[in-house]
Amino acid sequence: MSRDFWKAFARNRGAVVGLAILALVVLAAVFANLIYPQSPWDMAAMPFQPPLSDDALLGSDTLGRDIAAGIVHGARVSLLIGLSSTAVALLIGVTLGAIAGYHGGVVDDAIMRFTELFQTIPNFVLAVVLVAIFTPSIANITIAIAVVSWPPLARLARGEFMALRSREFVQAAITTGQGTGTIILRQILPNSLSPIIVSASLTVATAILLESSLSFLGLGDPNVMSWGYMIGAARTVIRQAWWMSFFPGIAILLTVLALNLVGEGLNDALNPKLARKGRA
Amino acid sequence: MSNRLANLKRLATSGIVASGLLAALAGPGLAQEQVQKGGTLSVIVQPEPPILVLGLNQQGPTQTVAGKIYEGLLRYDHDLQPMPGLAESWDVSADGLSYGFKLRRNAQWHDGTPFTAKDVVFSATKFLPEVHPRARANFSHVESVEAPDDYTVVFKLKQPFPAFIKAFEVSTAPIMPAHIYEGTDYKQNPKNATPIGTGPFKFDKWVKGSNIHLVRNDKYYLEGKPYLDDIYFRVIPDAASRALALETGEVDISQYNDVEPFDVQRLKALPHLTMTTKGYEFVAPLSWIELNTREAPLNDKRFRQALMYGLDRQFIRDRIWFGLGRVATGPVNSVTPNYEADVAKYAYDPDKAKALLDEMGLKPGSGGTRAEITLTPMPYGETWARAAEYIKQSWSKIGVKVNLASTDVAGWVQKVSNWDYQATNNFVYQYGDPSLGVARTYTTENIRKGVMFSNTMGYSNPELDALFAKAAVENDPAKRAGQLGQAQKILVDDVPVIWLLEMEFPTFVNKRVHNAVTTAIGTSENFADVWVEKKK
Numbered sequence: 001m002s003r004d005f006w007k008a009f010a011r012n013r014g015a016v017v018g019l020a021i022l023a024l025v026v027l028a029a030v031f032a033n034l035i036y037p038q039s040p041w042d043m044a045a046m047p048f049q050p051p052l053s054d055d056a057l058l059g060s061d062t063l064g065r066d067i068a069a070g071i072v073h074g075a076r077v078s079l080l081i082g083l084s085s086t087a088v089a090l091l092i093g094v095t096l097g098a099i100a101g102y103h104g105g106v107v108d109d110a111i112m113r114f115t116e117l118f119q120t121i122p123n124f125v126l127a128v129v130l131v132a133i134f135t136p137s138i139a140n141i142t143i144a145i146a147v148v149s150w151p152p153l154a155r156l157a158r159g160e161f162m163a164l165r166s167r168e169f170v171q172a173a174i175t176t177g178q179g180t181g182t183i184i185l186r187q188i189l190p191n192s193l194s195p196i197i198v199s200a201s202l203t204v205a206t207a208i209l210l211e212s213s214l215s216f217l218g219l220g221d222p223n224v225m226s227w228g229y230m231i232g233a234a235r236t237v238i239r240q241a242w243w244m245s246f247f248p249g250i251a252i253l254l255t256v257l258a259l260n261l262v263g264e265g266l267n268d269a270l271n272p273k274l275a276r277k278g279r280a
Numbered sequence: 281m282s283n284r285l286a287n288l289k290r291l292a293t294s295g296i297v298a299s300g301l302l303a304a305l306a307g308p309g310l311a312q313e314q315v316q317k318g319g320t321l322s323v324i325v326q327p328e329p330p331i332l333v334l335g336l337n338q339q340g341p342t343q344t345v346a347g348k349i350y351e352g353l354l355r356y357d358h359d360l361q362p363m364p365g366l367a368e369s370w371d372v373s374a375d376g377l378s379y380g381f382k383l384r385r386n387a388q389w390h391d392g393t394p395f396t397a398k399d400v401v402f403s404a405t406k407f408l409p410e411v412h413p414r415a416r417a418n419f420s421h422v423e424s425v426e427a428p429d430d431y432t433v434v435f436k437l438k439q440p441f442p443a444f445i446k447a448f449e450v451s452t453a454p455i456m457p458a459h460i461y462e463g464t465d466y467k468q469n470p471k472n473a474t475p476i477g478t479g480p481f482k483f484d485k486w487v488k489g490s491n492i493h494l495v496r497n498d499k500y501y502l503e504g505k506p507y508l509d510d511i512y513f514r515v516i517p518d519a520a521s522r523a524l525a526l527e528t529g530e531v532d533i534s535q536y537n538d539v540e541p542f543d544v545q546r547l548k549a550l551p552h553l554t555m556t557t558k559g560y561e562f563v564a565p566l567s568w569i570e571l572n573t574r575e576a577p578l579n580d581k582r583f584r585q586a587l588m589y590g591l592d593r594q595f596i597r598d599r600i601w602f603g604l605g606r607v608a609t610g611p612v613n614s615v616t617p618n619y620e621a622d623v624a625k626y627a628y629d630p631d632k633a634k635a636l637l638d639e640m641g642l643k644p645g646s647g648g649t650r651a652e653i654t655l656t657p658m659p660y661g662e663t664w665a666r667a668a669e670y671i672k673q674s675w676s677k678i679g680v681k682v683n684l685a686s687t688d689v690a691g692w693v694q695k696v697s698n699w700d701y702q703a704t705n706n707f708v709y710q711y712g713d714p715s716l717g718v719a720r721t722y723t724t725e726n727i728r729k730g731v732m733f734s735n736t737m738g739y740s741n742p743e744l745d746a747l748f749a750k751a752a753v754e755n756d757p758a759k760r761a762g763q764l765g766q767a768q769k770i771l772v773d774d775v776p777v778i779w780l781l782e783m784e785f786p787t788f789v790n791k792r793v794h795n796a797v798t799t800a801i802g803t804s805e806n807f808a809d810v811w812v813e814k815k816k
Contacts, residue, residue, distance in 0.1 A: 041673045047599050062542070063599055063670055136686050218665065222657070222684035223672075236542050236662055 008269035015265020021258035025251075029075040036069035040225040044069065051243050059243040061234060067244060070225050071251050077226040078255060081142050082208040086200055088146035089207075093153030094196060098184050100154070101161025112158070115151045123148045127210055131219045138221045141214060145207045156199050160192030194270035198263055205259035212252050227252050318509050319812040321793065323533040323803070324522055325492065325513040332475045332483065332492070334454040335403070336411055336467060340536055340804075343451045345492055345513050347804040349390075350477035352450035353381055353400065353433075356800040358561050360617060360712045362445060363799070366395070366455055366478060367433075376440030376755035383431045387501040389457050390482045397427035402458035404435070411466055414711070418447040440755035443713035449562060449801065452711065480506035480808040490515060500808065507811035523547060532790040532812070535559075535803045541602045541663050544786050552791055557604065557784035559802020564613035564717070567605075567707035569655075569671065569778035572699060574738040577651050582636045584775040588626040589633035590678040591671065597781055600666050605781035610772040611718050612764075613782045616710045620765040623772040633678040642679070650679035656696070658705040659689050667705060667780075697732040707783060708733055712800070714764050719748040722776060739776035 009015055028035070038044060043064035045055040051067075053059060058067040100111035118126070130144035164170060165188070173187050214220055215228030216235075227248040234244030325341045334346035353367040362370070367381040387395040404425045408415035421441040426434045437444065447453055455478065460471050475483050480502075481494040492513040496506055514531055516522045523543045525531040529552060539547060548555045569587075577583040593607045612619045642650040657668035672682040682703075687695065695701045710717030720726050721733065724740040744767055751763040787803060789796045792813040799805045 039673070039676070041669060043595075043670075043673065063666060132688065218686075222665075222668070222686050233662070233666070236540060239546070240542075 005269050009265045012261075012265040012268050014261045015268070018258040018261025018265065021254055022262060025075050025255050025258070026079065028072045029079050032072045032076055035072050036066070038069065040069040040073040041065060042069075048241055050241075051247075058247045059241070061230070061244045062237055062241075067230070067247050070230050071227065071248055073225045074227040074230065074248065074251065075255075077138070077221075077224050078208045078211060078252075081138065081145065081211045082204040082259075085142045085145035085149060085207045085211075086203045088142065089149040089153055089203060090196070090200055092146065093150035094157045094189075096150075097154040097157025097159075098161050098189065101158035102165055102180070102184055102188070104162065104165070108158070111154075115154050118148070119151045124210065124213060127214060128217065128219060131214055136214075136219050136221050138224060141211060141219075141221060144214075145210050148210070149203050149207060153196065153199060153203065156195060157192065160195060161188055164188045164191055198267045198270060201259055201263035201266055205256045205263070208252065208259070209256055315507060315794075315811050316813055317504075317507050317811070319507075319814060321508050321511045321533070321807070321810065321812055322531045323511060323513050324516055324525065324531050324535070324538045326516060326522065326538050328489065328515045329492075331472060332486070333456075333472045334451060334475075334477075335407055335456045336472070338412065338414070338451045343801075343804040344535065345494070346454070346475065346477075347450050347479075347801070348481040348494055348511065348806050349475050349479045349483055350450060350454040350456070351479050351806060352448050352453050352455060353383075354445075354448040355805070356446070356449060356562060356712065357798075358558055358800055360446065360561055360615075360800050362448070365448070365450070366400075367448070372445065376442060377437050379435040379437070379444060381433045381435075383433065384501050385431055387478050388499055389459070389478055390476045390497060391457075391460075392499075393457065393459050395455075395478050396430040397433045398430070399455055399458045400433045401425050401427050402462055403456045404433075404453065407456045407461055407466060408453060412453075414716075415447070415453050418444065418452065418716070439753045441715075441753060442755060442757070442760060443715040443752070446712035446716060449712070450806070451801070451804065479806050481508075481511060481806075484510070502808060505808040506806075507809070508807065511807065519543075526550075526553060526788050526790075529790060529815075532793045533796055533803055534786075534788045536785045537661075539786055539788060540661075541600075541604055541786075544602055544604065547788055548786075553788050554791055556787050556789070556797050559787055559797040559799070559805075560783075560785055561615045561800035562712050563801075564616045564710040564712070565707045565783040566608055566611070566613050566710065567705065567780045567783050568608070569780065570696070570701075570704050570706045570737055571777060572702050572737060573776060574699065575702060577640065577642065578653065578702065580640055581774055582640050583642075583651070584778070585626070586633040586636040586640075586678060587675060587680065587778055588775050589629045589636070590680070591674050591778065591780075592628040593780055594628070596667060596670060600663060600670060601781065601783075604786060605784045608779035608782050610768050610779060611722065611777075612714055612768055613710050615782070616712065616714065616718070618714050618761050618764040620768040622765070623769050626775075630678050637679060644679050648679050649681045652681040652683065653702045654683045654685050655703040656685045656687055656692060656701050658707075659687060659692050664705055693732050696736050697730050697734075699729065699736060699738060705780075706733075706777075714767075715748070715752045719752070719767075722771060723748055737776050739774070741770065741774065744770050744774075 044066045045053065045060040045064050047060060047062055047064040049056045049060040051059040056066045060066055096111050100108040127144045127148045130147060131141055134140040170183060170187055173183050211226065212228030215226045216232035218232060220226050220229045230248040231245045238245055325344050327341055329339060329342040329345055331337050332342065332346045332349065334342060334350045351366045353365050354362040355365045357363055366384055366387060368384055369382045371380050383397060389395055404419055409419050421437050421444060423436045423438045428434065457476050460476055461469060480497050480500045482497045484493040484495045486492045493510060495510045496508060500506060516525055519540050522534060522538050526534055526547060527550060547553055571578045571584060573579050597605050597607055609621065610623045637650050644650050655668055655672065658664045668684055672684055675682050696704055708721060721735055722739060722744060723735060724745050726735040727738055728734045747763050747767040751760050754760040754763060787797055794811050795809040796803060798809060
C-alpha cells in the first residue's frame with residue numbers, strides 16, 4: 001500500500017508543502033534544547049530589541065526574552081498538547097462511537113444523547129471552564145481539550161461502524177463465532193480507519209489552536225513557554241513592538257495550515273475513490 | 281567663569297520676564313490662574329463602585345466618587361500635614377490625650393439639614409465603629425467623644441496615640457448624617473441609594489454600568505465654590521478603551537490602575553495630557569513578595585536574604601512597571617512619616633545570594649537546583665504575571681527553582697489568608713503612619729487565620745512587637761521616631777517579605793483641568809477647587 005499511498009499523497013502539492021512545514025516544526029520541537037540551550041524564559045537580550053538584532057534574531061520581548069527561543073521551545077508544547085489531547089480524544093471518541101454504531105438501539109441512543117450533551121456547549125467555553133476549575137497545568141489543559149474534542153470523532157466512528165456493521169464480512173465474522181471485541185477491533189476498525197485518521201489530523205490542528213487561545217487568555221501552564229502565551233503577553237505592547245506577537249502568530253498559522261494541508265493529502269491518499277477526479 | 285554664570289542667569293531671568301510679557305499680551309484667554317466658573321468634568325471610575333455611601337464601603341472607586349459627596353474633619357497635604365476639612369481648626373493637647381475640633385458653622389447636609397457636632401459624635405461613636413473596620417481600629421483608642429456645643433467636638437484618648445491625627449481623612453472617617461442613620465439599620469437604610477453628604481457635589485443620577493452624575497452643591501460652605509457645574513464618572517471596563525477615552529479628550533482624568541503601565545509612556549507624550557504620580561501619599565502602597573515563614577527553607581532568615589539579593593528590583597521597576605515606582609528599601613514607604621533610610625541594603629548580587637545558600641548547606645543538586653518553592657502570583661492582571669515570571673527566572677539563577685501556580689482572585693485570597701501558600705505577591709496601603717498601615721502586617725498579635733492583609737507570613741519577633749507597641753502610644757515624636765527606626769532595621773535584617781517597590785500610580789489629567797491633584801489623596805479629594813477651561 002505504501003507506494004500507492006505516497007503517490008496519491010504526493011499528487012496533492014499542498015500536502016507535500018504541509019508535510020515539509022510540519023517536519024520543520026517537529027525538528028524544532030525535538031532539537032529545541034540544542035538550538036536554544038538556554039531556557040526560553042531567560043532574559044537573554046535587552047528588552048524591546050527589534051528583529052535582526054545582534055543577540056535576538058526575531059527580536060526580544062518586554063523582559064528581554066528571545067522571541068526565536070520562545071518559538072522553538074513553544075513548538076514542543078503546541079505539538080505535545082496537540083498530539084496527546086487528540087490521542088485522548090480518539091480513545092474516548094472512537095470507543096464510544098464504535099460501541100454505539102455496533103450495537104445500535106438503546107445503547108446507541110444513550111451514547112449519542114450523551115455526546116450531544118457535549119456538542120451543545122461551545123467548545124472553547126467548556127475548555128475555559130474546565131481549565132479554570134482544575135487550575136492550569138499541561139495535564140489539565142490536555143484533558144480539557146480532549147474532553148471538548150471527542151464528540152465529532154465519536155459521531156464519525158459511529159457512522160462508519162453503522163455502515164460496516166451490516167456488511168457481509170462482518171456477518172461472516174459473526175457467523176464464525178468471533179467475539180464482539182474481536183469483530184470491533186479486528187474487522188471493523190481497520191476498515192473505518194481512513195476517515196478517522198483524516199479527521200484526527202484536523203483535530204490536532206484544532207487542539208493547537210485551542211491551546212494557543214487558552215494561553216492567550218492567561219489560562220496556559222505558567223511554567224511552560226507557548227505560542228499563545230507569547231501573543232497574549234505581547235498583545236499589550238502591540239503598538240510599540242509588533243514583532244513580539246507577529247512571529248508566534250506566524251508559527252501558529254503555519255503549523256495549523258500545515259496540519260490542514262496534510263489532512264487533506266491524507267484524505268486524498270486514503271480515500272482514493274473520493275479523490276477529486278477533476279484534478280489530474 | 282563666575283561672570284559668565286551671572287550673564288547666563290540674567291539671560292534666563294530676562295527670558296522668563298519676556299515670556300511673562302508675551303502671555304500678558306496674548307490676552308485674558310491665556311492668563312495663568314484666572315479661574316473659570318462652570319463647565320463639566322469627566323472622570324474614569326473603574327471598576328463600578330458597589331454603593332456610594334462612603335461610610336459603608338471604602339474601595340478605591342467608591343472613594344473617587346463619594347469623596348466629592350462626603351467629607352472628613354481633616355484633609356492632608358502631600359506631606360501628610362492636616363488641613364481644614366469639615367473642621368475649621370483643631371488642637372491637640374500637649375499630653376496627646378485630647379483632640380479638639382472647631383467645626384464649620386455654615387455647613388449643611390445636601391437635604392438642607394444643618395451639619396453639627398451631633399453628626400460627628402454619631403459617626404465616631406456609632407456609625408463607623410459598627411461598619412468600618414479601619415475606623416473601628418482607630419476609634420478603639422478613644423475614651424470619649426464629647427460635643428460641648430454644636431460646633432465643637434473633643435476626642436479624649438485612653439492613652440496617647442500619635443497616629444490619631446491621620447484618622448480623619450474622608451475615607452478613614454467620613455462624617456455621616458445622624459438625622460438619616462441614627463437608630464436605623466445602616467446597611468439597609470433606603471436612603472443609601474441617594475447619598476446625602478456635606479461635600480461640594482450632590483448626587484444626581486446613577487445609570488448602572490454607564491455613569492454616575494454629580495451636580496454642584498449651591499449651598500456649599502466655601503464662598504464661590506465649587507467651580508464646576510457637574511461631574512460625570514464614566515464606567516469603562518476595558519483598559520484600551522480607557523486609554524482611548526483619554527486620548528480623544530472624552531474623559532479628563534484617570535487614576536490608580538486605569539491606565540496600564542505599558543501605556544503610560546505613550547499617553548505621557550500626548551500634548552493635551554499631563555501625568556503625575558502625586559496624590560497617593562496617603563495610601564502609599566508598598567509591593568512585596570510574601571513568604572510563608574512557617575515552612576522550611578523560608579523559615580531561615582539567610583534564605584530570605586538570599587532571595588532578596590537574587591532579585592534585580594531596579595529591572596522590575598524599569599521594565600515591568602515601566603519606570604513607575606521606587607525600589608523599596610524596607611517596610612515603610614519613603615513618603616510615609618518616620619521612614620528610616622539607614623537600614624541594611626540589598627543590592628542585586630547573585631554571588632552573595634549563593635554564598636548565603638551555601639552557608640545554609642543548600643548545595644546545588646541536579647540541574648543546579650538548591651531548593652524549590654511554589655509562587656502563587658497575585659491574579660491582578662498582566663503586570664503582576666510578568667513580575668512573577670521575572671522572579672521565577674531570577675531565582676533560578678541562584679538555584680532556587682520556582683513553580684508558578686495560577687489561581688483566580690477568590691482562590692488567591694482563600695489560599696493566602698489561610699496560610700496555604702509558600703510565596704505570593706501582594707501590595708498593602710500604609711495610611712499615613714507606620715502604626716496604622718505597617719505594623720499590622722508584621723506583629724505577632726495580627727497573625728490571624730482567614731484574615732487577608734494581616735500577618736499572613738506568620739512572622740513573629742517579640743522584640744519587634746514590643747517596639748511597635750511602644751511606638752503606637754509614644755507621645756514624644758523623637759522617641760517614637762527612634763522606636764520605629766529600630767523596628768525598621770530589625771525588619772530589614774529579618775526580611776519577612778521581599779520588598780519590591782514603593783508603588784506609584786499614574787494620574788492622567790487633561791490640561792484643561794486645573795487643581796486636580798492638590799492633596800495626599802489625589803483624585804479622591806472633594807474637587808471644590810477644581811476648575812476647567814472651556815472646551816474648544
